[in-house]
Amino acid sequence: MSDGLRNAGLFALVAALIVGTGMLQSWNTALVILNFGLISAIMALGVNLQWGFAGLFNVGVMGFVALGGLAVVLVSMPPVGAAWQAGGLGILAGLVLGAATIAGAILLWQRMSPGRARGLALLALGLVGFFAFRAVFDSGVQAVEAVDPALTGYLGGLGLPVLLAWPVGGLLAAGGAWVIGKTALGLRSDYLAIATLGISEIIIAVMKNEDWLSRGVKNVIGLPRPVPYEVDLQNDPAFVEQAAGLGLDAVTASGLWVKTQYGVLFAIVLVVIFVALQLALKSPWGRMMRAIRDNETAARAMGKDVTRRHLQVFVLGSAICGLAGAMMTTLDGQLTPSSYQPLRFTFLVWVMVIVGGSGSNLGAVLGGFLIWFLWVQVEPLGALLMQGITAGMADGSALKAHLLDSVAHMRLLTMGIVLLLVLRFSPRGLIPEK
């Protein structure tokens, strides 16, 4: 069987799974799976760019996804005028001060000759800078967070169209990736993993605690949408008539129509990124990246600047994750910092890439859809299984209740087993790299 036919078969299988969900459960569920599958596929493409193309081990996907989500708030929410007046200037000044301190420290480090004087100067600058930053910044934060805390209590965004947030999300993530890459690239591969794990936890901590920025755990709800609202559609006589023509009631039809529109938007982004990555993979740049991945020493001997190329590909891959994160937050319609879980946003994406086939873009897309489908459907399937197992047990027994409760944790177990099985028996994944 030729590769093309095999791949087509695999994608047909995924399509069949989603369509099957539509027929057996509901079309609404199927569309939700499809939309999240599209987003997952984009995240998987980003990680595949880092891991598959360049062999970089990024365990901080969650952080970059969250930065993308933050971008949606910063770009699309209307600015809170009162908050800006109260403390906007203080916060901005504080941030500038903080940045200036860091820049000054770097400058000192480079300009002064090594020795005790440099150490003391750095320490003094750091201390003065830190307390100045805290003094200016904290007063600003207090003022902002006091502005109608139940509804706003944050600076808001720029009030720009939400679609603009997607590329901005990519940019924010790229910035974060640059800082991490500068520190950890060029060292052992494990160090990058641990550094990215750390930065992602910190990004989430910032989003949870800096209320002036993202309202923290109070969440930002009601983000603007690029597609019409269901309620508006239901009140539109023309739409209701069309839906009736298809034999659907207006409520169902509006839900489906909105989700389809999201799906089309996401599919366009996916296709653009996929084509770009395919071209990149086949270009001289892609060949160089793979040469570096397969033998760093040889590539370095050929005059390639390995660390620089790694930084480049790391920033690009993270930007794609950020873009996907912005899309996901747009789809959710709200930013919930506490919903970012590393197992769901970092490690699951890794399972997608490995199962799909590292180094293969088509594989990443397939893995994105397939693993997302499994992730969603394992729970109901597990529940069914558990009901079967516990059917013979007496009602009200502690074991039965415990087993039924534990269904929720089947997902992690299944994902771990899938990952290990693929790594062991088919390490090149479902669609291997050519």
Place this chain on the structure above:
Amino acid sequence: MELLNALMVLMNFVIVPALTYGSQLALGALGVTLVYGILRFSNFAHGDGMALGTTAVILFTWWFQSLGISLGPVPTALLALPFGIAAAAALMLGTDRVVYRFYRTQKAKPVILVIVSMGVMFIYNGITRFIIGPDDQNFADGARFLFTVREFRDWSGLDEGFGIRSTQALTVVTAVIVVAALFWFLNRTRTGKSMRAFSDNEDLALLSGINPEKVVAVTWLLVAALATIAGTLYGLDKSFKPFTYFQLLLPIFAAAIVGGLGSPLGAIAGGFIIAFSEVTVTYAWKKVLEYALPEALAPEGLMQLMSTEYKFAVSFMILVVVLLFKPTGLFKGKAV
């Protein structure tokens, strides 16, 4: 007098908790560093391995409690610890046999093993949640305090005092015993020496007739014991929650890297460096400074450098500084 009071506050809120936390981190980092030295990969499943070992301890503790067995003032968990270690050892040896050994014989790249350990992490995490659920579990019993703040104050006649919870004392004492035993084992016994030889130079060790499978098996036994003890002590001292153990990965790795990956001594030093930095940076110094400084200089704010939610940021900052300026760690570790 005022300075003494400041010292007491400092003891109560900074030194004692940081010593406790540092011991827990050091035990965790020792496990990570052993796996790194012998098996040559960063074990991402370590945090969840700790959680699973602790789960076993908790189940045994509950069983003993239901049988009415107790150790009086000492937590019953101590009695359950050997059983928990046995369970964790069986689990880790089984994992090695089923999962890791295949890649070892293949001489797979370290990064592949890291990804494999990620899969193992998922499975451990799933099993832990399956058995005990994702919620907080309390399994500490016995005496709450060695001595309380009030008792100390009455005894010393100072305005301030410090107390030591029994779990804190237990943690430090256990850690000292475990570390001493571990170092005795590594430096004095034949098996320990062969482990160090294997870690230094694998080929040379193989040539001199060291059985690699035995070294690996012993390593996993040690790691299981260290992880279970660290996890149990942490759970007794704070509380047991599976997700917290996953989050401990970052400070544990930071401790191991700061000390130098592969260096047991470094892991201990790293554990205490991370713990003391975390506690001092996130502690509100107001009260200490009020005692230590003359009245005119008494601070108005809380004098807290960073809020407690950012404690992970502290270990991360230390990690970044070490990576930038001394990537092999303070005690020269390996840099493969």
